[in-house]
Amino acid sequence: MKTTFEHFYDKYHQDLFQFIFYMVKDKEQTEDIVQDVYIKVLKSYESFKGESTEKTWLFSIARHETFDYFRKLKRKRNRFLEFFNWGGEEGEQLKSTLAEPEQSVLLNDQMKHIYHCMEHCSIDQKQILILRYIQEFTIQESAEILGWSISKVKTTQHRALKILQQCVQSTKREEDDDDKP
Amino acid sequence: MTNHNDKEYLINQLKNMPKIEDQQSKEQLYQKIQRKLNHNQSVLSKKRVAVWIPTLASICSIILLFIIIQTQNFSNQSDQSSSNSAEDSSMESAKLENSDQTGESSIAEDQDESKSINNSQDTEAVEEESSQKLDQMYNYMINIKNESAVYTAFITEQAQHIVPVTLLNSKEETYSNYIEQIDGQINLDQNGLYDIGIKDMEFTIEEA
Structure with missing residues (x-):
């Protein structure tokens, strides 16, 4: 078991770790999900048939675990929203006072915009941006990890870039407007 | 053109995003995974037990229900049978009472009328006939003008019934002799009859 893990x-x-x-x-959540990914890998490595590469198999497990995390998060969020009615007229939305992830400190302004604008994309669009450009998987590899067709990868990637582009431009404009006297 | 350039620029920016590295060591991570794996297994085993508990409980409740239904059926049947037997016994007792009443009434009539008596019948015959034909009513015409008659009574074992006996044409002079005479004819103990001690009682006959 340990040798598989080490491998x-x-x-x-x-x-x-970077993908997740x-x-x-969130660093702590990432560590948690990474552990879950390894548990899944160790449990099901014997049943791995080698139809895809080890890397795409590992990342498809990571993708599923991340989706599980988002599903749980959404359920939790909905429960809180229903309980407190924050979204309604009576409620008041407050911005998080939590510090930004430590890694974002390293980003320049333009990268910060991109980093935040990635949240404007859907989860599918976000993961294709990470897989294709940050992790630098090929279209074929990304399609294998996501279980999609190549054309779906291409269209999702195209839409994701468009949304990111629009978001970055609008943020830039807002900043420019704020800078004007 | 600028749109294309923007896109290229964005892709480049994405590719140059900082590399994120996990700070924890391989060993640390493995230990954490091991702990989580063991915890998951214990949770799984607990879940398995937790699944068994309601299953067992439901099986037990079904068995209990079955037993309760069975016992209720049994008690209903026994109730019915006992009520039937009770009805039978009540019928029998009613018969007996009726016969007792008839016997008593017949003897009471004997006592009440006590004027003429049938000479051909002795007391033993009366006893036997009354026991054989309980549901029949007997009338005795007792004529004691010329006959001697001795009256006595016996009680049953639990003093439920008093059996009055009249002995006609008795030649016995004393009560003990009289009892002996009866005992010679009927085995009192075997028939569950006991001497009431009538010898100590005093009777007066009021004639109208």
């Missing part, structure tokens, strides 16, 4: 850790761990971090943008 995957040595080959893919930092890529795996850019998806959830």
Whole structure:
């Protein structure tokens, strides 16, 4: 069991951690999900038939675990929203006072815009941006990880870039407007 | 053109996003995974037990229900049978009472009328006939003008019934002799009859 873990850790761990971090943008949650991914890998490695590469298999597990996390998060959020009626007229929306992830400190202004604008994309669009450009998977590999067709990868990637572009431009405009005397 | 350039620029920016590295060591991570794995297994085993508990409970409740229904059926049947037997016994007792009443009334009539008596019948015959034909009513015409008659009574074992006996043409002079005479004819103990001690009682006959 340990050798399997070591094998995957040595080959893919930092890529795996990065992919999950850019998806959830929370270090502790990332560590938690990474552990779950390894548990799944260790449990089901014997049944791995080698139809895809180890890397795409590992990332498809990571993708499923991340989706599970988002589903749980959404359920939790909905429960809170229903309980407190924050979204209604009576409620008041407050911005989070939590500090931004430590990694975002390293980003320049333009990268910060991109980092935040990624949240304007859907989860599918976000993960294709991470897989294709941050992790630098090929279209074929991305399609294998996501279980999509190549054309779906291409269209989702195109839409994701468009949304990101629009968001970055509008943020830039707002900043320019604020800078004007 | 600028749109295309923007797109390229964005892709480049995405590719140059900082590399995120996990700070924890391989060993640390493995230990955490091991702990989580063990915890998951214990939770799973608990879940399995938790699944068994309601299953067992439901099986037990079904068995209990079955037993309760069975016992209720049994008690209903026994109630019915006992009520039937009770009805039978009540019928029998009614018969017996009726016969007792008839016997008593017949003997009471004997006592009440006590004027003429049938010489051909002795008391033993009366006893036997009354026991054989309980549902029949007997009238005795007792004529004691020329006959001697001795009256006595016996009680049953639990003093439920008093059996009055009249002995006609008795030649016995004393009560003990009289009892002996009766005992010779009927085994009192075997028939569940006991001497009431009538010898100590005093009777007066009021003639109208």
